Amino acid sequence: MTYEIVVLTNMAIAVLFALSLNVITGFCGQVSLGHAAFLGIGAYTSAMLSKAGVPIVITFIPAMGMAALIGLIVGVASLRVRHDFLAITTMGVVFLFTGIVRKQELLGGEIGIAGIPAPDFGRIGLLMTSLLCVLAYLLFTIWIRRSWTGFAFDSISEDEDTATLLGINVPKFKLFAFIVGTAGAGLAGALYAHQVRFIGPDSFGFVESISVLAMVIVGGIGSIWGVILSAAFLSALPQFFQVIDDYKLLVYGLLLFGAMRFAPDGIDGLLRKVSRWRAVK
């Protein structure tokens, strides 16, 4: 039973992480290749505090705050660059993050932080907490989607210049997307730190940033339900593939390529196609 709980908790954390990137990349159209840095900031903040004796659930708040604060700084810097320049700038952020952590003794350096206290409410408790966090964040993003902010995001992701012309305060909405998205990643990081109870710079690198972007794109950029499905599926994939452990990355890489080649609109696009086909019938 423990195994299933661990897998489910990992899935919940991945879903939360992917939903948080979906706000930035999906809703607001700002590509980020460095989202794992914010997962890391949340994880390190929460791990350090809970090792100092702060109750776990309390550490979630500074974890989100810290990630959102750095997210705001990165967001302000990102306002100057667009499109592919933005993608590579955010990629730089993840390398800066791991580079700095690696050289800081205080943060465990190359070795990382071990012995993060287990949550006092047990594994099932952690699973429930994760699911609650996912649910809360999910409702929040659905609310954003349906509010005026969601429309503003849509227009920015369609065409920034036209949005400005229509009187939308583009920088304000972009920064809001960055804050909401990075805070979500920080929360996912705090959960992750207490799930694995050992974190190091390698857990939050470029590869992780790409895998979460892949979850969003395979799900269908901007589609909440598609992203949830693909994050749950892709994060559990390594578990299904235990048998072919040696070829795990080969299959993962080809799957990413295949998904883009044959279903570029992601799971969301596939679902739409099916429902249209049903309607015709």
Added chain:
Amino acid sequence: MLFVDLCIQGVIQGAIYALIALGLTLVYGLLRILHVAHAALFTLGGYVGVLVTNGSGSFLLALMTAMLVVGVVGMSSYTIIYKPLLNRTPLIALIASIGIFIASEELFRIFFGAYGLSYVSPPLQVQIEILPGISLSQARILVVILAVGLLSGVGWLAINTRMGIAARATVVDPQIAASSGVNVEIIRYGSFFIGSAFAGAAGVMVSLLNNLVEPTMGAVPSYKALAIIVLGGLGSVRGALIASLALGIIESFGTIYVGHLLDRDSIAFAFLIMVLMVRPQGLLVRG
């Protein structure tokens, strides 16, 4: 003395970056796609170089074969990966490219083993004194000569031949170029061939300098080369070359002077972010 030494190290590293970045920036100029799988071609070049040198004993033959093979594989990467995705948003092609890159690392591991291959008797190891007190191996000198030779060759082609003019026209505006009678597809295949062949040459040279090729050899170029072409202004060939050299030198000085604060990769990206904050369009604008 240390100063001169670091400069030379930086120039050598910069020459390697430039060979890799050329293909990436050509592809970006033509298709507006970040071609991550390019780094897999660099690794492929390293493998072909080691295998042919060990098999035939001739390094020159190995270098030529590697450039040819990698060039052809590069052209097929256009057909397989990018051509069907051209009318989608570039993000789709980026993820497809990353997928191929991840899969390729595994293919190299499955075919050639996880521990990598080495030269049986590494060629070009004689030390030559280029300045009083500073000697470099022939291999290191060849890296710089090769980069200067190949890149100025392409520069000459781009300026003086009809094909080169057509290629530059296609970069500026593919539709107008096509309606003026330029065969855009041929330009694309040609650019993929040249860019990939150069990456293959860089792979051979790096495999010789380290006397090792391993499946993960392309990991660093895969993101470093992206940083370089962005720094250079995305699509600007001259900008990419300047950025390669600048990054090579900054990294070699940085690791000595600020190495206790940041590792090599973060020095490169810290520099990138600083430049982009001042010049959000990169060092040079495309053209």
